[in-house]
Structure formats: structure tokens, C-alpha cells
Amino acid sequence: MTVLDDELRREARPSTADIEALIAGRHRDPFGLLGPHRLQQGWVLRTFQPDAANIEVVDRDGAVLAVATKLHPAGLFEASLDRAPGSYRWRVHWPLGPLDIEDPYRFPPILGDLDVHLWREGRHHRPWDKFGAHAIELDGVTGVAFVVWAPNARRVSVVGDFNQWDGRRHPMRLRHDAGAWELFVPGVAPGAHYKFELLDANGALLPQKADPFAFRAELRPRTASIVDDPAPVAWNDDAWMKSRAERHATGAPISIYEVHLGSWRRHWDGNRWYSYRDLADTLVPYVKDLGFTHVEFMPVNEFPFDGSWGYQPTGLYAPTSRYGTPQDFQYLIDAFHQAGIGVIVDYVAAHFPNDPHGLGDFDGTHLYEHADPRQGFHPDWNSLIYNLERPEVSNFLTGAAIYWGERFHIDGLRFDAVASMLYLDYSRKAGEWVPNKFGGRENLGSIEFLRKLNELWYERFPGAMTAAEESTAWPNVSRPTYVGGLGFGWKWNMGWMHDTLKYVEREPVYRAWHQNEITFSLVYAFSENFILPLSHDEVVHGKGSLLTKMPGDAWQKFANLRAYYAFMWTHPGKKLLFMGCEIAQAREWNHDSELDWGLLDQPGHEGVQRLVRDLNALYRATPSLHRFDTEPHGFEWVEASDNQNSVIAFLRKGDEGDAPSLTICNFTPSVRHHYRVGVPGPGRWREALNSDSHFYGGSNVHNGDGVEAEPIGSQGRAWSIALTLPPLATLILVPAV
Structure with a gap:
């Protein structure tokens, strides 16, 4: 070696300050020190291996290429080579013996230029392909590529059960143009547990963070992310997927069974949850037997606190570990689809919890949330609000929605708490909110986000749906964005739920003075594409x-x-019923225990379940009850003003050739004989369903084998029928064939 060569090698060595920063876990650019570095003459290779006795550089056949010298007693080693090292390995001599390992700092960047560009603009429609943890093969070596967005951190390391949770061992490369940190760690495999260790801009150590893009997570109360198995799952739902668009049309029958997976049923021994696979064997046939067309899961993304029911999620890309793996969840969806049942999941973009391992103060700054608490803190739920005006945050959320559709074949997203997203002053007093740039109360960032997400969803999944839980009079929620709408397919009709429940909760003697509560919903019934919800919110708190x-x-x-x-079931709009309501559960829902299935031994409860089953069957088999759910020409009042008797009657109509159906409700406990109801013309009408039937636990007051229309005027019609109205009952009549 010449004197010049020796001087070049000395000059290439890192400064004492750089070494100390690396050893202390404070260095911002680990690739500037570690891995291979080309010199004017030869190469130098460095690795940091605490507790190693000595280290050698070996080739793929195990031959020693060089012996490393220790630059620092903490474990920083350096080796010199006269030629390019190629695909070398480090042979590390530990106290328990030698081990050949790959060098993470010899591999190229993970994010491509296009990834960076699209991420910064908020237009990366598949961000999960790069961000998070991916088990891949790189340069013939298997391992895991880790990528996390943390632009304001001084240093980010991936820590896990593969490196003793030591943040000094795997510091990551900062991609300045993306604000993202990345590292390929050879030898790590699916099933590994990991988190990210971050220093803020001032060098302060932050709480270890779970991966925002994690596909799996530990079971609470543990909070680590888990490297998922990338092996594809075989789907058997081609028939369903091809028919999905037809099943989701506005004129299709849609009847939804809302489920909290953790409390529908439980194992008797230890009150244990049913797994996703248990539910495939039990919940799927139950929903099919009752005749529901869809099931809707309360949030199944990862969440830390059981009592939030999933509405404060920490893992938007991870099905909760409570019931199994992502592959188990896919198995459940596939089972529903094979049974001809669609799956909707709750999607929470309105807020997120402030758990230390979550998104709050992620890199030492308000990265995902607004910094101003008047915009970034939710007083109702003690949670944080996404800053949707940041392209990367919006991209994170839209990506999660698309991910559920692509990986899990989800048929619909139900957006929770949309009203809280639309209004800057939602649940806030004067002075507690910040007006938009025009001085108004509308949340422009949320509006743009919702429109963009709906456009993406319907573009990528033309046969799927979205629905909004929106409780105000915001216009055009379920209208396309090109006509100024928010782009949802459906809106929950919270007004219908509020008014009609208020009516039926009243003693019948008082209902005569509140007829408008049961009829008012028809004033606006066709202003949106409505779902009529009797959800979990009505049976809690x-x-x-x-x-x-x-x-x-x-x-x-x-x-x-x-x-x-x-x-x-006969009112215009699609139907949604929360689990337990179909068996008339007597107690309020409790997420910590299963439904009271023993009630089905009692005739009254079993009768309600039978009624729901029959209502679903009639609804699906009768086009007039669903064909024009969203169009006014499918509905016609017959009697809306008989408040003295608390009776209403209306017609539902389908296409030409579809028989109409006639609904009559008697909301008093009195039997009404010879009650005359106008009909379209001559003919015989029969009871298709009578809620007072003894099959359902009623008193069995009925109209025999049908009634013949007579040329007697009633309610503005030339023909009418005289009925016996059972007490506190609804009749559904159809023309007799």
C-alpha cells in the first residue's frame, strides 16, 4: 500500500462526531457511514454490531475477503477491499458463535421517483405497495422493506424482535424529497414484530410508534406491528363479484344486518371471541337464513380499546387481531360472497385516538392532525382530527379505503360521523372554531377529501358502494360530484330514525297529536338515496x-x-338492523358479552325473529317494495291524515307489470272493523304479511283469504276495500292472483 492510498483511507474514515452520533443513535444519515463506500483507491465497508467480538467480510461461498477492524469499542467495525465487494456478507463472531448476515446498508433505495412524486401530490392510489413492511426478495436476498413517513424526525430506526428492539442497529435512510424513511432488513420474515423509533427535530426520543401502514398488529394491550405474509389467498367469489353491480343498484333489494363481531356470539368457555373462521361457519348461515342481502361490520380495523367498538382506530390497514389474521378475514369475506351476501365495513376518517403508539405527534410534530386544537381536537370523543389539507394525510386515508376494496373484496364503506367532518363548528361554541378562507363554517379540506375518495372508489370498484352517516340537512350527500354532490352512493336517514322512533315510543293514546312524526319523512324521502337505519347507536348509552x-x-x-x-320494511329506502334487534333483545347491547340467544326459547322473541325473516323474504320477492326506493313515482299516500285513529296507509309501485303493494299501519291497540282504504281499481287483495299473525306472537286478527275491492269512493279513489285492522299491527297487502 502506498502512502497516498493510506492517506485516502484515513480521509475516508468518519469524523469522531459522526461516529459518536451513530453510536448514540442520533445520526441522521446512516448510509453515509455504514455499508460500502467507494474510495479513489478501493472500497471501505462499515457495520455497527454491538457486542460482536470480531467481524470478517465473506463472499457468497463463505470465503473470507477481509478482516474488519474495530473503529469504536461500542461495535463499529470497518473493512477495506481493493475491489468492488459485490454481494458480500458480514461474518459476525458473537459470544455464542459466528453468524453470517447480510448488510442492510448495501441495498438500493426502495421508493422510486414516481412513488415519491405521487405521494407528495397526494395521488398515490396504492401507497400500501411501498409504505409499511413488505416481505420481498432484493438482489436475491429475502427480507423486509420498511418505509415510514416522518419528514420532521431527526432519526428513524426500525426496531423489533429481530434486533433486540435496539434503535441503534437499524437506522433508516431519509428520502428528503418524500419525507419518508426506508430500509431493507435482510433475514426478517413474516411474523416478525416491529415498531419505529424516532427522534424529533431536537433529538428527543419519542414513544415507539406502530406502523401506520401495518397490515397486522399485536393483540391489545400489546401494540407492535407484525410483518404480514404476502402469499396471495385464493378467492372463490367470482360469481358474486360479477353480479355485485346489479345487487347494488338503487332498484335492488338491500337489507343490511349490522354486526359487532366481538359480541354477536362468544365461546361459552371463558367468554372468548369467535374467530373470523368461526364466524364464517356460524354468522354466514345465520345471515343467509334470515334473508339479509348484506352484512355491515362495525369497524374491523385495528383499535386499542374494546369500549370504542373500533371507532377510534390506530391501524387503518390492519384487520383487528382480536379475531385472527388478515388471511382469516379474507376467508370470512369469501364465505359471505359464496353465500350471496355483500359485506360493508365501517370506515372512520373523522378522527383518531391519541394513544402514544398511534399517529398523534408522530414525528414530534402535528403530522397527521391539525396543530390548532380548534381544528385538530375533537371535544366529543377526546380524539384528534386529521389534517386533510395535507396531501400525504389525504393520500394515507384514501389509500386505506382502496386497500380494503382491493385486498379484501369489500363491497361497501360506511363512513362514520360525516357531519363532524363537514362543519368546522361541529359541537363547538363561538370562538372554539376557525372559519374557512371564505369566512364560512364548511370544512373545505374534508369536502374535497370525501369527493376525491368517492370518485376513486367508484372508479376502481364500479359495482361497490359507499354510504354516509350524515345527520344534518347537507344537500346532495348521495349525488355525484359532477353535479356538486359529495359522491356517496347512499345516506343514512337519521331524520327518519329519530322521528319514527319518537313516535312509536309514545303511548298510543298520545299518538293522535303527533301524526307528523310518522309521516314527515316522506316530505324528503327522495331527496337522497336513503338507508333506513336502526343501528347500534339506538341501543347504547x-x-x-x-x-x-x-x-x-x-x-x-x-x-x-x-x-x-x-x-x-315497506317505507321507501334500504334497510339496516343492528344485531339483536331481530330477536327483540330486552337489555341494552353490551360489547363484552354475546347476544341473549336464550330468548329465542320464548315465543315472543322467536316470533320477532320469524317476522324479520319473512319481511326480508317478502321485500326481496316483491319488486314494488324496492324497485323505486329512491324515486317518488314509486310511492303514493293513501291515508296520511287519520290521526284520530293513528292509521296510515300507502301504496308502493314498481315497473309496469309489477303488482303494487299496500301497507296499512294501525298504531293503536284497538281493532278497527270495516276500515275503508282506497285502492287503484277493482280486484281482490290478500294479506302478504300481517304483523299480528299468531306465527309472530300476535293476536291473529286477520282478513281471511282476502278482500274484494268495491266501487265505493275513499281517500280520493273510486274503488276501496273494507278491512279489519289488527291492534298495533301493520298489514301488507298485494293483489290476489
């Missing part, structure tokens, strides 16, 4: 169950509930 809301003695409570359900 001291509200009691639907059965206990009903007035009167036990018989009247059941009769009221049956009449209300039959009214709901």
Missing part, C-alpha cells in the same frame, strides 16, 4: 333496547315493535 323503548305491557311492546319493523 342508556337508551335501552328497541323492545324496551316500546310503551305498554309486554304484549303491547312486542306488537309495537313488530308493527314498526313492518312499517320500516
